[in-house]
Amino acid sequence: MKSFRLVCSVALVVCSLPAMGASSTRYNPLETFAPFAYPQPANAFRTASGRPGPLFWQNRADYQIKAALDPATRTLTGEEVITYTNRSPDDLDVLWLQVEQNRYRKDARGAFGDDAFPTEFTDGEHIAAVAVEGVGGALQNADFVISDTRMQVRLAQPLKAHDGVVRLHVRYSYTVPGEFGGRTDVNPSKNGDIFEIAQWYPRMCVYDDLRGWTTDPYLNNEFYLEYGNYDYSVTVPWDMLVVGAGELLNPQDVLTKTEMERLDKARHSDSTVMIRSADEVNDPRSRPTQSGTLTWHFRIDNARDAVFGASKAYIWDAARINLPNGKTALAESAYPVESAGNNAWGRATEYVKAATEYFSRQWYPYPYPVAINEAGTAGGMEYPSITFDDKDTKGSDLHALIAHEIGHTWFPMIVGTDERRNAWMDEGFNTFIDIYEADHFNHGEYAPKRDEEYAPGHGNPADEIVKVLTDPDAPPLLTRADQIKEKYRHPVTYFKSAFGLVLLREQILGPERFDPAFRAYIQTWAYKHPSPSDFFRFMESETGEDLSWFWRGWYEHNWKLDLAIDKVAPMDGDWRKGALVTVSNLDRLVMPATLEVIYTDGSKQDVRVPVETWMQHRSFAVRVTGNKAVKSATIDPQHAIPDVDRSNNTFTVN
Structure with a gap:
């Protein structure tokens, strides 16, 4: 979700104030440095070195989805086939799925936790049928029960441990809400509604070695999902564009020849290329047909989710992303005319391109074929290869928003x-x-x-x-x-x-x-x-x-951290032998810190006080070599660590 800027500098402030004595400390070395009890144990699944162990396993969910969106009634209907692979050591007699459109029901558990949300309700997710595919592709209806935003499917035969596979068929529908609180919505723009479609298909809960089935209800926090491949198609009216997670597999069916040529140009351009301009938004010739519906077909592999945006109001532009080892991807932005301009979404593709290239060089290569910004009412929400971002944001705030949301590719899209x-x-x-x-x-x-x-x-x-x-x-x-x-x-x-x-x-x-x-x-x-x-x-x-x-x-x-300087004195009464600076730790947190000593001639010396100083001591006399009289000493002069009381950080020698 959305986050803004974090780091800045602050001027050095040195003052002479009374210091708090070490006798008032709340610090206890035996408490702070006691053996740490890790929340989860180390074992053959997860080792003491923090790596997957020799018996580590992880289940998998692959999806084939066909959906249709009716913007007039705000109805999404779909059918999916989930191929679920059980790599765990356990036979599974039930499967758990998330049906998160139930978050919008009046009786949803999440409706009782936040005074500000929701203000709109729907009748939730309608599950028309659930069936298990048998030998030869025959379907057998499965018993299921829905509890809030979860659905349990009861299997006639347990799913075998160690690579047992089941194919689950689900037919469903729901009304797209107009309020973003559940991270999916429809919102108006000058040239038509913008649909941001997430949580739009029943999806598998995670079964892992930590908790078994992870079936936390959806209360408005985000997700925990299995990885797999997504092959999905979305049918919409002819005049709508769709931007979706992953690669568009049938551009020849849903784009004009001119748009395909522009996309090819963008794949070789470090500058933003306009795929559909503001002048073309209301031009029927910007669509390959002028009646009926079009089906957009996408695929994304090794992902934990897939979402899409759809609107007839989109401007669309793109540029090449340069990745390590000579690879490339495509940066794209889709936004309404109200969001255009170089102070706003006109630079969105530049922002996502730059952020994706930087994160790829610095941390881990970007894995998907596209990185898409979609503009709507979502303040900022991330999914594999596509983000929903605020259409009204501009300038530095838009850069920060886009960088943050595409940054979620690394956490939690790659590191799940x-x-x-x-x-x-x-x-x-x-x-x-x-x-x-x-x-x-x-x-x-x-x-x-x-x-x-x-x-x-x-x-x-x-x-x-x-x-x-x-x-x-x-x-x-x-x-x-x-x-x-x-x-x-x-x-x-x-x-x-x-x-x-x-x-x-x-x-x-x-x-x-x-x-x-x-x-x-x-x-x-x-x-x-x-x-x-x-x-x-x-x-x-x-x-x-x-x-x-x-x-x-x-x-x-x-x-809390509270370091203090209690005393500054010459070594053995003689500044020519150096100085003793008595530093105390007055609260429970510890940190390494820089001790700055300023001499009467204006020169300075820094001494690093390591965290091990506090393993045995509440107060410690730091020996500072030198041969000059000391004017003052300050612990953490640059305000680099979170000291809760700066009034005792400086001692001035009278």
């Missing part, structure tokens, strides 16, 4: 975390990689990235996160996503998670250790389902660092 329980592992990780993309884009045109939703005034993130750390009601990061109130969703799930990785990269490990480890984490867990413990263990093992104190203080708890 459970967003419904651990949203911080996709929203926060993605916000983290956005920071550096903003620095890189067009020589820093929109840098630095700041967190405007949570840090108005563009404050320093280390100081702004203090608002979370000092809030007694703020939930820890390891809180289940459905339990996090909207008030804290962005500050905790996005901002605190992202800033935790900034601290790891820039203060605790350094880029030279963090970057290769993070790349290896993505590659190792690509198209798999890592748990929080897998991430914790992997980063420790790969970087060679015991980070249990950080996982405990930053993720398991919402602990």
Whole structure:
């Protein structure tokens, strides 16, 4: 989902204020550095090094879907065949599917959790038939029961462990809601309605080694989905364009000769090429026929979802994406005329192209043939190879929005975390990689990235996160996503998670250790389902660092950091022998920190105080070599770490 800019600088402030004595500390080394209990155990499925084990398995779901959209009645009807492969060691007597259009029913569980949503209701998902394909393709009706946004299908014969396969046939329909709260909607524009179609087919729940069937109801948090191939077709009126996840397989049936020529040109162009211009939006000649319907056929492989947008109002443009090893993909944008212009969506394809190229070089190559921005009422929502973004956003905010949403390709489209329980592992990780993309884009045109939703005034993130750390009601990061109130969703799930990785990269490990480890984490867990413990263990093992104190203080708890300087004195009473700077830790969180010593002649010296300083001590006298009188000492002068009380960070020698 949508997130904005995070990082900026702050001027050095040095003042002389009374220091709090170490006697008032809440810090206990035995608590902070106690052995860390990982949330999930290590075993033959997931190892102590944070990697898939020798017995790791993952089920698979492949989809063939045929759907039709009637914009006049806002009705979507569909039929699907799900080929489900059971690679687990367990025989399965039931299958669980998600039927998330039931989120819009008045009696939906999710309708009781948020005062602001919903304001529109539908009658939910209509399941016309469920059948299991037998030998020779014969269909046998299956018993099923629907509970809120889940459907259980009861199998006549258990699905065998270790690569048993079942083909499930489902016919269904629903009314497309006009409100985006469930991440799918229809919204008006000057030249026609825009349909953003997600959660549009019953889809398999995940069955894994952590929880068995993962059947959390859809309460408005995001998704946890199996990987597979999607072959799907969408039939719409002749005058509508469809932009969908994956590759368009039948352009000759749904595009004009001119549009196909322009698309071919775009595949070889680093500049944006117009496929259908604003002047052509209402021109019937921009469609290959002027009556009836057209069926758009798409395919995307090794994905966890597939969605599409449809409208007769779209402007459409595209450009080439240059990927590592000489590969390419196609950046595309579809938007109404109201969103056009170089201060708005006229640069959208430029933005998605640049972000995709940067993330591919920095972290992991982009895997899909297209990267599409679709403009509608969705504030910002991500899916494999396509995003739904706000049609009214412009300028730097549009860049940040597009970069963030396409950044979700890496988390959770490639690294398939459970967003419904651990949203911080996709929203926060993605916000983290956005920071550096903003620095890189067009020589820093929109840098630095700041967190405007949570840090108005563009404050320093280390100081702004203090608002979370000092809030007694703020939930820890390891809180289940459905339990996090909207008030804290962005500050905790996005901002605190992202800033935790900034601290790891820039203060605790350094880029030279963090970057290769993070790349290896993505590659190792690509198209798999890592748990929080897998991430914790992997980063420790790969970087060679015991980070249990950080996982405990930053993720398991919402602990505070309060470093203080209690005293500055000459060594043995003689400045020529150096200085003793007494630093205390007054609260439960610890961090490595920089100690800056300023001498009376104006010169400075920095001393790094490692986190191990606090393994045995609440207060420690740091020996600073030198032969000059000291004027003052400051711990964390650049405000790089989240100290909750800056008033005790500086000691001035009288």
